[in-house]
Amino acid sequence: MTIEGTQEYSINMGPQHPSTHGVFRMVVHLDGEVVTKVEPKIGYLHRGLEKIAESRTYAQFVPYTDRLDYLAGPHNSLGYVQAVEKLMEIELPERAEYLRVIFAELGRIASHLVMIASGSLDICGWTPWSYCFRDRERILDLFEMTAGNRMTPNYFRIGGISHDVPEEFMPALKSLLDDMPELLEEYYGIFFGNEIVQSRMKSVGILPKELAENLLITGANLRASGVQYDVRKAEPYSIYDRFEFNIPVLYGCDTYDRHLIRLFEIQESSKILRQALRDIPDGPVMAKVPKVIKPPANKIYHRVENPKGEMGWYIVSNGTTKPARVRIRTGAFVNVQMLPAIIAGWKIQDLVTIFASMDLVLGEVDK
C-alpha cells in the first residue's frame, strides 16, 4: 500500500518551553514547517483573583493587583485604587498624583524593555536582551529603594501612596532619564538596525486594522496597526491631561512595527517622567480616608492604559466592606485571540516571533 502526499501533524508547545513567555500552552498543527492552526490553551496560572476579591476588603486586595502584570509592577494597582477612589469620591493630594504617575510610567518602561529583550531572545539575539535588562535593573533599583520589593512594590494605597520616596530617589531617576536618549539609540542600533532582524520581522504577522478592531485588540498592538488611540488621551485619568506627550502610531501592522512602537513609547514615557520630575510639588502623600472603606452601593468601570493593553476595572459595591464583584479586564487576555487569527501560513519560527510581538504576560492572561 503506498501513501501519497504528506500528512499534517500537531506539536504541543507546552507549558514548559524556552520561548513561551510563561506557562502558556499551544497545540500547533503543522504541514511540514508551515503552521495551519494554533489552539491556545491557557489557565495554567489561574489563581482565581476575582473570587478572592469577593472575600477581601478593598484595601486588602491591593497587593493582589501587583501580581497581574508582574513585569510592570506598580501600574496594575493604579487602575484598582483609582476605581475605588472614584466610588468613594476621594480627592488626592497633588504630590501623590505626581508620584503615582512617575511609578506608573517607570513600570511601563520596565515592561516595554522586557518585551524588546524577550523578542530579541526568541530569535537568539542574546546581546540586546542583556542590554535591556541592564537598564531595567536601574528601574528595579528605584522600586527597591522606595518600597523594598523589586517587581511588585505594592506601593499604592486607596487614597494615595504608602509613604514618600527617599532622598536618593530623585537624583537616581534624573540620572536614568539623562542616559535614556543614548540608551534608546543603542537599542535601535543593535536590534532594530540589524538586517537579519529586519528580514525576520518585517512583513511577518500582518494584523490588518479592521481585524484588530474586530478582535478587540487594545494597546500598543492596536497602535502598530494604524489606530491612534490611547486611553491616556481619550479619557484622561489621574493627571495625564497636564502632560504633553504624543501617541506613536505605525502603519506597518507587522511584527517589526509592534516591537518598534514600544521603543517609541519608552521615549514618550521618559518625556512624561521629565515633566513630572520638573513639576512635582511638596506636600502630603495620602488623602484623608476613613478607617473603614465602605463605598456606597454603586458600580464603576474604570479604564487605564496598561503597557500590555487596556485594563478595565469593573467594581460593584453593595455598601459593605467587601466588594460584591471585582472584574478585571486585562489587555493580554483579549490579545491572545490575535494569535489564532493571523497565524495561518507562517512558519514555526515566525510563530515564535509573532508570539513575542503580542507581548503577553501570563499573570494577566490567567488572572
Added chain:
Amino acid sequence: MVSNILRARVGELAVRVNGAVEESLGELQLTVNYTDAIEVLTGAKNFEDVPCDFLHDLCGMDLEDHLEVVYQLSSLHGPQRLRIIARVERENPVIDSATCIWKGSDFLEREAFDMFGIQFRDHPNLKRIYLWDDFEGYPMRKDYVVESYEQRAIMRVRKEGE
C-alpha cells in the same frame, strides 16, 4: 461626562427594547432582558454620531435571583461609553453570543461560561478556558462552596511510617 446626544440615543434604544436607563458617576447604564441583547448591541454599535463600536469588556455577574451579563461598550472614535446589563435566568442561563458582531468576544464569553455557567448560543467553541475540561461547578457563583481549610488540611496529613 455623558453627552446629551448619547443620552438621547440611549433613551430611544431603551424605549425600543423596553429597558431601564440609569446614570451615575458619569456613566450611562442600560438594563435589558437577555432576549434583546444582540439587538441592543447592534443598535449601540450603529448609533448615529456617537457609535459605541468597541466592546471593551464582557463579564458575568451573580445577583441573588438572577445572573447578569455585563457589556462595557466604548469607542475608538470618540469619548462615548455605555454599560449594557442583560438579565439572564438563573436556572437556565442562555443568551445569544456576541461573536457575530465582534470576533474578539470569543475568549471573554468562554470565561463567563467557565466561571458562571452562562451558555452562549452560536458560540464557535464554547469550552472552559481557565479550568480543566472536566471541572464541575461554576466558581464565581455565590453559591459555589470553596474548599474549607479543614478539608484542605485533611489531604496534607501524612500517614505513619511513610
Added chain:
Amino acid sequence: MDALNNVFVNIADAIRGLFADSHSFGADLTINIIVFIMLFLIMVVAALFLSLVERKFAHWVSQRPGPNRLGPHGWFQFIADAVKMLGKEDITSANADKFLFKIAPMILVGITLMTFGVLPFGKRMVAINLDLGIFYFLAVSSVSTVALLMAGWASNNKYSLLGGLRAVAQMISYEIPLIFSLLGVVMITQTFNLSSIIEAQKTVPFIVLQPLAFVIYLISGIAETNRAPFDQVQGEQEIVAGPFTEYSGLRWGLFMLAEYGNVVATSAIAVSMFLGGWNGPEFLPGWLWFILKMWVIIFTMMWIRWTFVRMRIDHLMHFAWKILLPLSLANIFLTGIGIYIYQLLILRIGG
C-alpha cells in the same frame, strides 16, 4: 628557532629510534597510536576550553561578567562542567530507536576525529599526509549530516525530527558553496595535499588572491557547524535543541565535543587554505603561528555568533542557493581566467 619548530618532529623521530628498524610496522603503529591519542586530546581540550571561552566572550559582548567563581577569573569552569556532565543520569526514551539513538553521537565524534587526521599543524606535523587531503576532509565531513538525521529520527520526538530534517536541508545546501569556494585554491595549486598548499603560500597567502572565496568559505563553514546565525537546527527557542533534545549527560557531551571539534577543524582548514598555514615571520615557531591564526578565525566565528540573530529557514536556503552558489561559481570562473592570463604573461615575460 629551528629546534622549536621541529620539536614535535624530533620527539617522533626519537620514539622511532627506540625500535630496531625505525620504519618498521611496529614503529609506525606506535607513532600512529600516539598521534591518534594526541588528536583526541586536542579535540577534548579544545571542546572544553572553547566552550568556556565562548561563554566568557559572549558575556563580554553582552556586558556581563561571565563565569567568575571557579579558579582565577573563572577559568576552571570547564572542570566543573565536565564533572557535571559525566555524573548525569543516562536516560534513553522508552520508544526511541535504541541502536540509532546510541550510535548517532559516536558517529559524529568519529567523523570529526577523522577529519582531524589531515590537518597540518606544522611543517611535517600531519597525522596522515594524504595526497587527497582536502578532498578527504570534505567527503568525510559530509557524513555528519546523516548522524544528525539519525539523532533526530531515533529520539522519537517531533521536535527532534524537525531539527534533524532542518539539519539535512541546511547542511546539504551549504556543502556546495563550501566545496566550490575551495576549488579556486585547488585550481591555483593543482594539488589536494594540504601540506603542499601551505608550502605554495610561502610568498603570499591565498586570501589576497581569493578574497571572495574566503568569505564564502567562512560563511559556509559557519553554516556547516550549525552555529548562529545558522543554528536553527538547535533552535533552542523553537524546537528546544532540535536533534539533541533527548540526549543528556555524556551523550550530549559527545555532541558538544563534535560541534567544537568541527569548529576547530573548519578554522584549521580556513587557515591552511587561505591564511598560509604555518608560514609566518621567524620569531615564532610554525605550529604556534598555525594556532594563532586558528584563534583569529575562531574569534571571528564567535563574534558573528553573538552579534547576529538567527535566520529563518527559507531565508537561509535562499541565501545558499541563490546568492552563495552563483558567487562561488563566478569565483571559479574568475580564477580560471586569472590563471590563464597569468600563464600567458609568464610565457610572454619568461620568454
